[in-house]
Amino acid sequence: xxxxxxILAAILLPLPAxxxxxxxxxxxxxxxxxTGTVTYFAFTNPHSxxxxxxxxRPGAVKPYKVFTLARVVMVRNEWKEGDLKVxxxxxxxxxxxxxxxxxxxxxxxxxxxGRTWNQDRVIER
Numbered sequence: 204x205x206x207x208x209x210i211l212a213a214i215l216l217p218l219p220a221x222x223x224x225x226x227x228x229x230x231x232x233x234x235x236x237x238t239g240t241v242t243y244f245a246f247t248n249p250h251s252x253x254x255x256x257x258x259x260r261p262g263a264v265k266p267y268k269v270f271t272l273a274r275v276v277m278v279r280n281e282w283k284e285g286d287l288k289v290x291x292x293x294x295x296x297x298x299x300x301x302x303x304x305x306x307x308x309x310x311x312x313x314x315x316x317g318r319t320w321n322q323d324r325v326i327e328r
Contacts (some may be wrong), residue, residue, distance in 0.1 A: 229270075229298040229308040237267060237307075238294040244287050248273045253287060255295070269295055271309045272325065280325045291315040 239257035251271045256264040271277065287293070292315055297307030311321040 226270075226298075226308055228300050228302070229306075230301050231298050231308075233299055234296055234310060235299050235304070235307060236294065236296045238292065239264075239267065241287060241289055241291045241293060242266070243289065246274050246277075246282075246284060246287075248275055251277060255293065265305055267295075267305045267307060269297060269307045269309050272322070276325065281320065286314060287312075 237255075237257045239255040241253055241255050243254040245252055251274050253269050253271070255267050255269065257267050259265045272280075274282075294313040295307060295309060296311045297309045300306035300308075309322055311319060311323075313319050
C-alpha cells in the first residue's frame with residue numbers, strides 16, 4: 204500500500220522545473236545597434252530585461268524591449284543593481300527578434316557613464 208501511495212504521489216504531484224526561456228526567436232546572424240532612453244528595467248531571474256525609447260525621426264519614438272541574462276549571471280559578470288536606471292541614455296547592440304524587430308537580445312551595451320559591457324565575455328557558472 205505504501206508503494207502504491209508513493210507511485211501515485213510521484214505521478215500526481217507537479218514537479219517544479221527550472222524556467223528557461225529560449226533565444227530561438229532571435230536572429231543570431233543579425234545585429235542591430237540603437238541608442239535611446241531607458242524607460243523600465245527588471246533586474247530579475249530567470250532573465251532580466253529593459254525597455255527603452257529610441258528616436259525614430261524628429262518627434263517620434265519607437266519602444267524597444269531588450270532581453271538579457273539572469274540577474275544572478277549578470278551580477279557574477281560585473282553588473283550592479285544601479286548600473287541601469289530609468290532615464291539613462293544607452294547604446295545597445297543586440298540580435299533582433301525574427302517577428303518583432305523592436306525586441307532585441309542584448310549582445311553589448313554602452314552605459315550612460317561610458318562604460319561598456321559585452322555579453323560575449325560572460326562566464327555562466
